Amino acid sequence: EPEVTQTPSHQVTQMGQEVILRCVPISNHLYFYWYRQILGQKVEFLVSFYNNEISEKSEIFDDQFSVERPDGSNFTLKIRSTKLEDSAMYFCASSESDGWGYTFGSGTRLTVV
């Protein structure tokens, strides 16, 4: 069964450093997403991406964050100048089209120290 692949599974970074979280969505999917889950809290939407551009972003997704699909297969989330409160599990997801449901990756646990 096709999978969404995320790397790394766990990343530890110093406060103020930049991190890039990587995702390989399912190949025939057209819609891509990043969600995050702070420990003990709800999974929350960050950003959606379609047709090589951001289609929507949440209030969390400020100038510190950016997304990119650099080569037609990878989908990345960059976090600049990380803060302690960025520590969370970050999930990538993709879907074939609206209303067909999501497939999530296994997540990247980001720990900012």
Place this chain on the structure above:
Amino acid sequence: KQEVTQIPAALSVPEGENLVLNCSFTDSAIYNLQWFRQDPGKGLTSLLLIQSSQREQTSGRLNASLDKSSGRSTLYIAASQPGDSATYLCAVSGLSNFGNEKLTFGTGTRLTIIP
């Protein structure tokens, strides 16, 4: 703004029992509803997807129902097993103001099956 609530927050039942997890949502204008399973520290595994035009979906021992007009869904697990122990998340999909689909999650029900 869509709000999703799951009751109970935690549930412990003996192995072999049937059980029901509940999910409610405030805005009935949804595309679909998905139930996910999350093991501690792990990712989200999709269990069942119910389209807005459907009333229920079944997969093995799992059955999910959807009553869109009342904003409710239930996940029924038959003959529970210790391997069913996990957190179960309900998520509804709807069109945002920007025209794309996004998921709104509930806080989950942490299920423990006692051997």
